[in-house]
Amino acid sequence: MIADPIKIEYILKTKFKNFPKGVYYRERFRELLGDGIFNADDDEWKEQRRIATSEMHTSRFVKYSLRTMQSLVHDKLLKAWSFLTFLVIEKQVNSSRNHTIDLQELLLRFTFDNVCVAAFGVDPGCLALDLPDIPFAKAFEDATEYSLFRFLVPAFIWKTMRLFNVSKENKLKNAVTIVHEFAETTVKNRKADLNKPGKLDRDPCDLLSRLIKMQENQLSKNTTKFFTDKFLKDFCISFILAGRDTSSVALVWFFWLVHEHPNIEAKILQEISAILSQRETKDGLNDVVFQAEELDKMVYLQAALSESLRLYPSVPIDFKQAKEDDVFPDGMKIPKGHRVLYHVYAMGRLKSIWGEDSSEFKPERWFKDGEFVSENQFRYVVFNAGPRLCVGKKFAYTQMKMVAASILLRYKVKVVEGQVITPKVTTTLYMKHGLSVTFEPRQLVL
Numbered sequence: 490m491i492a493d494p495i496k497i498e499y500i501l502k503t504k505f506k507n508f509p510k511g512v513y514y515r516e517r518f519r520e521l522l523g524d525g526i527f528n529a530d531d532d533e534w535k536e537q538r539r540i541a542t543s544e545m546h547t548s549r550f551v552k553y554s555l556r557t558m559q560s561l562v563h564d565k566l567l568k569a570w571s572f573l574t575f576l577v578i579e580k581q582v583n584s585s586r587n588h589t590i591d592l593q594e595l596l597l598r599f600t601f602d603n604v605c606v607a608a609f610g611v612d613p614g615c616l617a618l619d620l621p622d623i624p625f626a627k628a629f630e631d632a633t634e635y636s637l638f639r640f641l642v643p644a645f646i647w648k649t650m651r652l653f654n655v656s657k658e659n660k661l662k663n664a665v666t667i668v669h670e671f672a673e674t675t676v677k678n679r680k681a682d683l684n685k686p687g688k689l690d691r692d693p694c695d696l697l698s699r700l701i702k703m704q705e706n707q708l709s710k711n712t713t714k715f716f717t718d719k720f721l722k723d724f725c726i727s728f729i730l731a732g733r734d735t736s737s738v739a740l741v742w743f744f745w746l747v748h749e750h751p752n753i754e755a756k757i758l759q760e761i762s763a764i765l766s767q768r769e770t771k772d773g774l775n776d777v778v779f780q781a782e783e784l785d786k787m788v789y790l791q792a793a794l795s796e797s798l799r800l801y802p803s804v805p806i807d808f809k810q811a812k813e814d815d816v817f818p819d820g821m822k823i824p825k826g827h828r829v830l831y832h833v834y835a836m837g838r839l840k841s842i843w844g845e846d847s848s849e850f851k852p853e854r855w856f857k858d859g860e861f862v863s864e865n866q867f868r869y870v871v872f873n874a875g876p877r878l879c880v881g882k883k884f885a886y887t888q889m890k891m892v893a894a895s896i897l898l899r900y901k902v903k904v905v906e907g908q909v910i911t912p913k914v915t916t917t918l919y920m921k922h923g924l925s926v927t928f929e930p931r932q933l934v935l
């Protein structure tokens with residue numbers, strides 16, 4: 490297990506080819522992810538990476554994802570937020586019990602809907618006002634949990650369970666069936682939809698529609714190499730897994746830290762107000778919808794989010810598996826087949842990297858001479874590094890800034906006193922007991 494930037498650079502960049510995800514990782518996620526980007530190595534990964542990077546960086550996708558975020562935040566998240574606030578107040582008036590909202594649950598629902606719209610062009614509706622149980626979302630959550638169980642027990646245990654189709658392996662199989670059926674139906678429907686004559690939206694921008702277009706082009710050119718429907722399905726499922734919970738848990742830790750540091754909250758609000766004051770037309774507080782260039786200007790908020798992720802990285806630990814025997818620059822030997830774990834959480838707190846105040850939440854550390862400066866990838870491995878750097882990083886920052894700015898502008902998020910705030914030990918850094926909050930509408934004058 491390592492936490493040294495030099496070794497991290499060695500496995501994630503210098504000897505990238507010798508340190509793939511590897512068989513150990515891939516066989517545990519095979520049923521759910523198939524050969525999708527998150528579970529692929531070598532050429533299979535390279536091709537998907539090329540497509541993902543080029544598609545996600547087109548101005549078409551960037552504009553599309555901003556539109557979907559604006560609409561999800563305003564038409565769903567803020568509505569659910571004010572509806573829940575209303576219910577909480579009603580219940581408090583009518584009973585003596587203290588009613589609160591689990592912010593983590595709400596944000597998990599938001600990011601699930603958001604990533605499904607980006608990948609599939611379909612909104613599963615987790616954020617409807619009554620916060621319904623959506624079978625696809627539930628199955629996705631279960632399938633992830635049972636796949637992760639395979640990392641916790643010796644291989645012979647889960648392999649025997651799989652052979653006899655019992656216990657968690659039986660549940661995994663059922664959950665995976667639901668996820669795959671949903672994905673297959675979505676692929677089928679989208680294809681039919683795109684071919685409907687007179688369809689108005691002839692150029693949809695979600696990743697699935699773009700892949701279908703590429704597939705049609707390949708088929709019309711009669712090439713022997715073309716994307717199968719399974720490829721389309723695996724690609725989208727991987728995206729959902731990668732983008733599902735990472736930004737929501739990042740936001741929950743962020744809101745908690747901001748609550749604990751009112752001076753930082755005040756600076757974020759100052760920045761937002763200053764940006765809004767540059768608008769030519771003044772909207773009322775409720776009508777403010779942030780635009781891309783305004784989000785880009787929110788550098789203090791960007792620093793606060795990066796700082797929160799440093800202390801609470803959404804992926805706290807990760808690993809690669811050596812293909813062949815290798816030796817680290819300091820002489821340490823890595824035998825073929827061994828796994829090298831890198832501890833992102835520990836790295837975020839090392840004094841040798843961040844200085845004596847490494848445990849403090851201090852967005853100011855991200856500025857040099859008044860300018861925001863990004864940290865070296867191999868010292869700040871929160872989004873991974875090297876050729877497998879997170880493809881959704883830009884998407885995630887836009888999404889997190891949109892949510893954080895839209896909510897902080899309208900509400901003071903108050904963390905309910907007396908609850909235990911502690912991480913859940915798993916591959917994603919959830920808050921173990923969620924985060925109970927109440928919301929106090931703000932009286933900001935714009």
Ligand code: HEM
Nearest residue numbers: 731732735736739803804871872873877879880881884885
């Ligand atoms: C705060 C939010 C996020 C964090 C901290 C984060 C972090 C990471 C990390 C650590 C990896 C490497 C995982 C590994 O290889 O084992 C990764 C990969 C990836 N992420 Fe993100 N991610 C975030 C949000 C997103 C979002 C919103 C999306 C999609 C819209 C996304 C898409 C991906 C994809 C597709 C990969 C696989 C890249 C590859 O293997 O080449 N991520 N991310």
